[in-house]
Amino acid sequence: xxxxxxxxxxxxxxxxxxxxxxxxxxxxxxxxxxxxxxxxxxxxxxxxxxxxxxxxxxxxxxxxxxxxxxxxxxxxxxxxxxxxxxxxxxxxxxxxxxx
Amino acid sequence: xxxxxxxxxxxxxxxxxxxxxxxxxxxxxxxxxxxxxxxxxxxxxxxxxxxxxxxxxxxxxxxxxxxxxxxxxxxxxxxxxxxxxxxxxxxxxxxxxxx
Numbered sequence: 001x002x003x004x005x006x007x008x009x010x011x012x013x014x015x016x017x018x019x020x021x022x023x024x025x026x027x028x029x030x031x032x033x034x035x036x037x038x039x040x041x042x043x044x045x046x047x048x049x050x051x052x053x054x055x056x057x058x059x060x061x062x063x064x065x066x067x068x069x070x071x072x073x074x075x076x077x078x079x080x081x082x083x084x085x086x087x088x089x090x091x092x093x094x095x096x097x098x099x
Numbered sequence: 100x101x102x103x104x105x106x107x108x109x110x111x112x113x114x115x116x117x118x119x120x121x122x123x124x125x126x127x128x129x130x131x132x133x134x135x136x137x138x139x140x141x142x143x144x145x146x147x148x149x150x151x152x153x154x155x156x157x158x159x160x161x162x163x164x165x166x167x168x169x170x171x172x173x174x175x176x177x178x179x180x181x182x183x184x185x186x187x188x189x190x191x192x193x194x195x196x197x198x
Binding site: 045055066089092094095 | 102104141142143144147150151153165166169188190193
């Protein structure tokens with residue numbers, strides 16, 4: 001499988017409502033984009049210092065399926081309308097694994 | 100479960116051997132630290148621009164188990180001897196999920 005991991009740091013003035021809306025809107029995507037095989041996200045649990053704010057781990061059957069997700073209008077809408085307005089930092093990777 | 104995600108960017112002069120050694124040495128840890136329930140890592144597949152070099156996703160039953168792993172001498176040895184010498188950037192998070 002191809003695993004997509006993305007870590008987000010939110011701007012300091014991002015409200016709890018804005019942060020929660022990102023999770024809620026992303027959470028709708030597995031019902032819209034069938035190429036998503038697994039979609040696990042969460043906010044930092046506060047157990048270790050120096051961490052970012054929010055993470056998403058998503059699995060796909062292939063790189064092609066990941067790209068379909070990446071470019072999907074519903075995904076792009078979440079990025080444009082909800083993520084980018086509160087985004088302070090982002091780090092991402094895709095890697096293959098035996099899942 | 101508590102999921103620990105860490106993304107690494109290696110220095111430009113990091114050799115393939117150094118990068119591979121990090122993966123090999125980390126791969127020994129599940130056999131040494133029983134608190135590790137799942138341990139999936141990989142290097143960037145090159146399917147999308149702007150990504151980091153290497154990722155690790157690890158699952159633990161609790162925050163206490165994660166901290167045992169974080170502080171374990173065998174883990175700290177990999178960080179000191181193999182990761183830090185080629186480390187250019189690091190981003191991490193721990194979050195709870197229903198796994």
